[in-house]
Amino acid sequence: MNTKTILVIAEYLDGKLNPITDELIACAIEITKIFDLKAKDISGVKAISEIKVIHVKGINPLESEKYKSSLVPIIREINPSFILMGHTSQGIDVASGLSVRLGCNCITGVNKIIYPEYVDVGKSEDSKSNILFSRLVFKGKCNAIVGVEKPENITLLTIQSGSFYIKDCCKEYNNIISNEEYYPSNVDDSTISLIEYGDIAYSRTTKSKLNEAKVIVAAGRGIGDKENIEYLKKMAACFTGSAVAGSRPLIDMGWLPYEQQVGITGAIVSPELYLAVGISGSSQHIAGMKDSKFIVSVNKDPNAAIFNFSDISIVEDCLSFIQAFIDNIP
Amino acid sequence: MKILVCIKQIPTSDININDSGKWITEGNNSSLAISRFDENALEEAILLKERFALLGISVDIDIISIGSQTAAESIKRAMGMGADNGIHVITEDKGYVSGAVTALRLATMIKKISKAENIIKMGDAPYSCCPYDLILTGIMSEDLMQAQVGPMLAEYLNIPCVTSVVNIKFDDNLNDNVDITDKIEVQRELEGGIRQNIKVKLPALLTIQAGINQPRYPSLSNILRANKKKILTYNIVDAQSSNSFDPLKVVRVEYPEKKREAKLLNGTTKDKAIELKNILKQRGLLI
Ligand SMILES: Cc1cc2nc3c(=O)[nH]c(=O)nc-3n(C[C@H](O)[C@H](O)[C@H](O)COP(=O)(O)OP(=O)(O)OC[C@H]3O[C@@H](n4cnc5c(N)ncnc54)[C@H](O)[C@@H]3O)c2cc1C
Numbered sequence: 001m002n003t004k005t006i007l008v009i010a011e012y013l014d015g016k017l018n019p020i021t022d023e024l025i026a027c028a029i030e031i032t033k034i035f036d037l038k039a040k041d042i043s044g045v046k047a048i049s050e051i052k053v054i055h056v057k058g059i060n061p062l063e064s065e066k067y068k069s070s071l072v073p074i075i076r077e078i079n080p081s082f083i084l085m086g087h088t089s090q091g092i093d094v095a096s097g098l099s100v101r102l103g104c105n106c107i108t109g110v111n112k113i114i115y116p117e118y119v120d121v122g123k124s125e126d127s128k129s130n131i132l133f134s135r136l137v138f139k140g141k142c143n144a145i146v147g148v149e150k151p152e153n154i155t156l157l158t159i160q161s162g163s164f165y166i167k168d169c170c171k172e173y174n175n176i177i178s179n180e181e182y183y184p185s186n187v188d189d190s191t192i193s194l195i196e197y198g199d200i201a202y203s204r205t206t207k208s209k210l211n212e213a214k215v216i217v218a219a220g221r222g223i224g225d226k227e228n229i230e231y232l233k234k235m236a237a238c239f240t241g242s243a244v245a246g247s248r249p250l251i252d253m254g255w256l257p258y259e260q261q262v263g264i265t266g267a268i269v270s271p272e273l274y275l276a277v278g279i280s281g282s283s284q285h286i287a288g289m290k291d292s293k294f295i296v297s298v299n300k301d302p303n304a305a306i307f308n309f310s311d312i313s314i315v316e317d318c319l320s321f322i323q324a325f326i327d328n329i330p
Numbered sequence: 331m332k333i334l335v336c337i338k339q340i341p342t343s344d345i346n347i348n349d350s351g352k353w354i355t356e357g358n359n360s361s362l363a364i365s366r367f368d369e370n371a372l373e374e375a376i377l378l379k380e381r382f383a384l385l386g387i388s389v390d391i392d393i394i395s396i397g398s399q400t401a402a403e404s405i406k407r408a409m410g411m412g413a414d415n416g417i418h419v420i421t422e423d424k425g426y427v428s429g430a431v432t433a434l435r436l437a438t439m440i441k442k443i444s445k446a447e448n449i450i451k452m453g454d455a456p457y458s459c460c461p462y463d464l465i466l467t468g469i470m471s472e473d474l475m476q477a478q479v480g481p482m483l484a485e486y487l488n489i490p491c492v493t494s495v496v497n498i499k500f501d502d503n504l505n506d507n508v509d510i511t512d513k514i515e516v517q518r519e520l521e522g523g524i525r526q527n528i529k530v531k532l533p534a535l536l537t538i539q540a541g542i543n544q545p546r547y548p549s550l551s552n553i554l555r556a557n558k559k560k561i562l563t564y565n566i567v568d569a570q571s572s573n574s575f576d577p578l579k580v581v582r583v584e585y586p587e588k589k590r591e592a593k594l595l596n597g598t599t600k601d602k603a604i605e606l607k608n609i610l611k612q613r614g615l616l617i
Contacts, residue, residue: 013520062526065490089520092469093493096429096478100485105577106430108476132581137426138345138354138473144426145581153577194534195490198527201517215615239616249366252541264521273615294613295590296606301344305586312609313592314602324603 004049006031007080009071011090012061014200020086025053026164027157028084029173030113034131037115051177052078058183063197064093070184072101080154087158095158104154107146109135109283111163114145133157139280140305161264162287208259208267213243215273218262218289220247222278222299222318226255231322232277238329239273247279263288277318281306298322331382331389331511333375334462335413336436336483337368339397339404340473351582353425364404367468371538373545374498375466376412381500387511390414392462396435396569398422402561409556410548416559417443421566428578429478435569436479437486442568460487460533463511469494469537480537490530493537494518497525 006028011018028051035049054074061067071094075083085091087109099106112134131151134143148155210216217236219229229244236242244260251261262269264287274292279285281297281304289295290309297310298321307313314321344357364372372393379389393408395401396419405416419439444461465484470477477493484491497517500510512532517525519539530536595602610616 062520064493089494089518092477093481093518096476096481097485097491100430100433100482106428106478106482107578108429108478134584135475136586137475137583139475140586141345142347142354142583143586144474144583146426146578147581149575149577149579191488191490194531195492196529198529200520201525201527202523249540253544258523265519265523273610273613290589294615296610303344303346303585307592308586308588309590310592311590312606313594314606315594316599316602320599321603324599325606328600328603328607 002048004035004082005078005080006049006051006082006084007075007078008051008053008084010053010055011086011088012055013090017055018086018088020088020159020161021053022166023161023164024084024086024159025051025177026166026170027110027113027159028082028177029170030164031082031131032173032176034113034115049081049176051173052080053177053179054078055179055181056184057181059187060197061090061094062200064090064097065189065191065195066187068094068098068101069189069192070187071098074182074184075102075154083154083156085156085158087160091158095156099156102154102156104156105148105150106156107133107135107148108158109160110157111135111143111160111283136160136283136305140282140286141280141303160283162283162290208269210243210245210260210262210267210269210271212241213269213271214241215239215275216243216245216262216269216271216289216292217275217277218245218247218279219250219277219318220279220285221249222280223250224278224319226253228319229255231319231326234326235275235277235322238326245269247282247285276306276310277322279306280304281309331387331464332392332462333378333389333464333466334392334394334440335368335372335375335408336465336467336479337372337393337395337404337408338365338468338471338473339363339395339401340365340471347583347585351584352580353583362400362403364407365468365472367470367472367538367540369468369545370540370542371466371468371536372408372411372413373543374538375464376546377543378464378498379412382510385510392417394419394436394439396421396432396439396566398424405561406553406556407548409559410553411546412549412552416556416561417564418561419564419566419569423566426474426578426580428576429476429482430578431576432479433482433486434571435566436483438571439564439569440487442564443562460489463532464514465489465533465535467535467537469539477537480535484535487533487535489533489535491535491537492516492518492528492530494520494539495536496539496542498536498542 008024010021032049114132246256264284270291277298295310296312297306298314341356345354348355391413394417467480496519499515
């Protein structure tokens, strides 16, 4: 039986390792467990898989056309079963294009690895065919459980951050994890000369006042109108140490300033209370507020994804609810 | 100058998992719209057209959408906003279509429409064959959220790609006295509001992030103009290439597991407001 290689592409920004890399390793371990389970069933052999973490050096990963071209020969040489990258701005920029160059399967935004019950164990030596992947669809409202038609091909996955964690039991896998540095040279590609990568601008303030607030009252598109931000402010005024915030679309529409955006491209907050009104709960928003101590959500849609992350769920029209809340404060 | 904007029509109503558990059904309030990020891409194309017009450069905007019969409404809306021509590739595929399939279909159509040969062959560096100077897509669709179609299409056409674009600049190019139809300067967004400056030679593909602009409403004069124009219609078989089978399959759909209790409050609006108030008081969050 061949050893299966799961390739983790470590993510760097400004020469610093991004924490998503740990989550990629945790996900690789999940895949390993499935391989090993199957291998045991077939032959009683353990550990038929290895996890290779590669650190590509001497090239700026933000120069994505160059980065893609440099990854192709490295991946061909390693010939992995799976490639894992982050579902981050870098991963989104690189992964899909890379999969076309490699002619491989590509599943983006994976949040869970699934080993289906109905698999006919032992029939095929290739356990990869039996692995399924969960990824969010429809603003995070449901997960599509996806499989690949040609498991013999490489499968490239981008991993949703916040989905996999290194746990204590991961230690026993340390012996199958190896780290390797690569210094690509002579990267050759016709598109590279067509694109010129400039500097990085930290133009928007990265510090947010939201970090000091004990209570955050946040609105999403469900609030309906810019004028209704006033209701939001009135609701926030019911609490001490409170601040008003919003989902990205509200900032994009100019209803609230950027400093008040919560989410992956805004502020990451964890107040005592996060009150979300008219927010659907997309993964990019959830990433910014899921560690709040207590979460209350108001949404007219009983299946809104935000409820999966809430302590209290209120299915209501948000304006009527805010009005009722304000009216019933003594 | 020619710009192509790829748009997708999506359901905006509340959706539920259907009885088979394999896909979703749209709620009673079923309504359809252009996916938001695509609408930003479209608006950006129109803004480019307007700004180029001031410089005496004419821009032609084509819209392409692969979708069911109803997608024609979205194409008409796009033309009402200011796009010039519409291309509709009709398919009744309703479920999950992976990015690779859509990108290859778009590439096949672009090739067919322009009759440019070889643009799908990789490695031949035939980028000059791309009939468009600029191709814009949304960063992802709001329904399938794959963020794949743009970057994959760029690969099939062998043109450079920049994702998550939040700004397209002009003035610098003007000062440089260079040909603005040759190279554009863009900013892409990373996590935490960090931006990367990039100059890219045309033809190129950009995937557009929300916040770059405020999409306009269709204007009456544009709607009237659009009504007079015919949308170029194709059948999905026209977009099929030899290897366009879907590499992915959806086995089922599930509601995500609850990470917290999600205690549901009952009663009238007022009941719920009072109950919430009491809960928050108990927890010392409200005085
Ligand atoms: C790379 C990238 C980065 C991103 N970064 C962020 C980020 O940092 N932060 C962020 O928030 N988003 C971010 N987004 C956008 C994200 O994908 C979603 O589009 C966004 O979070 C949705 O905002 P929303 O919930 O306000 O709007 P929608 O998704 O439109 O949800 C509106 C909700 O309001 C409900 N509603 C409607 N009317 C009412 C009513 N009358 N009463 C009660 N409820 C009602 C609806 O049921 C729905 O659930 C990012 C996207 C990308 C691609």
